[in-house]
């Protein structure tokens with residue numbers, strides 16, 4: 001078995017049409033609004049400034065919607081304390097778009113005078129901001145991306161939840177190590193009494209699944225595999241490239257999220273666990289695009305738009321790119337893939353629907 005890991009590029013760089021295709025993320029942001037307000041209201045005065053950091057902020061409106069309730073609660077509770085909002089992501093994020101939105105009509109700079117905005121550029125698996133400077137950190141739909149691209153023998157699947165034996169154990173170890181590392185870095189940055197709120201996709205126990213868990217989005221990743229397999233069967237891509245391609249993702253169960261914290265002495269000492277839960281998304285739990293099911297063409301477009309938004313750069317770089325000698329060929333291959341994916345969703349509709357379970361982790365820095 002060939003199990004080699006490869007560090008190459010950032011798995012989520014270059015997300016496409018982000019605002020249009022990130023309604024699932026926005027749903028979680030809205031769900032967390034009352035929670036972050038409550039957290040701010042429960043906090044003691046924060047010293048010279050109240051700093052909010054949104055880790056893995058992305059290019060779009062969701063980061064703004066995530067920090068708005070924190071800003072509002074902060075103005076209510078600590079009216080004299082200067083507010084600093086720091087958006088943190090990787091270098092390839094579309095920073096221009098984000099900062100246009102920050103000061104645009106739906107941005108937050110209008111809420112009050114003197115809100116200072118910053119960007120912290122780098123991986124959240126490293127330290128990205130000053131020690132003990134953060135009052136409230138958020139991280140939405142981002143921490144499930146692992147620290148490295150992974151290439152290993154993954155025949156029959158493109159994602160973690162269907163991996164078997166050694167391959168699964170290898171990726172499981174990487175995921176646990178990454179989650180631990182993410183939390184250790186935040187423990188350095190969050191000041192005593194501050195909070196970290198992580199909201200992302202989760203998994204739940206399910207004995208009918210091969211690894212005993214049902215993971216969010218299982219339909220989507222299976223659809224991607226089915227389509228890529230047809231392309232391998234017809235010789236458009238090599239079977240080897242498909243059999244070694246994997247999205248570098250891991251959607252944790254609540255037990256996995258908790259395990260890393262309680263078994264690591266530094267983390268156990270740093271954080272009080274306020275909440276770790278995985279729950280079905282309150283709306284559109286079984287199909288994020290159920291509103292469009294009666295119109296298969298639109299339904300298919302929504303799914304393909306969503307998949308392109310988070311997956312295009314990973315698919316280009318790690319699955320289709322190695323099969324092409326030129327960027328023109330790569331574009332043609334990508335177009336072929338999306339056409340086939342559209343057809344699959346038009347014909348099979350909700351067989352490959354995206355179900356969502358939200359993992360929410362709330363930690364208080366001791």
Ligand SMILES: C[S@@+](CC[C@H](N)C(=O)[O-])C[C@H]1O[C@@H](n2cnc3c(N)ncnc32)[C@H](O)[C@@H]1O
Pocket residue numbers: 012013022025026055056057058059060062063088089090093122123124125139140141142143145146147310
């Ligand atoms: C699906 S987007 C979510 C964006 C935003 N939080 C939202 O809710 O819409 C995932 C984001 O995580 C970022 N990301 C992934 N891995 C990261 C890492 N190691 N460090 C910093 N950001 C990362 C990506 O660049 C991307 O912007």
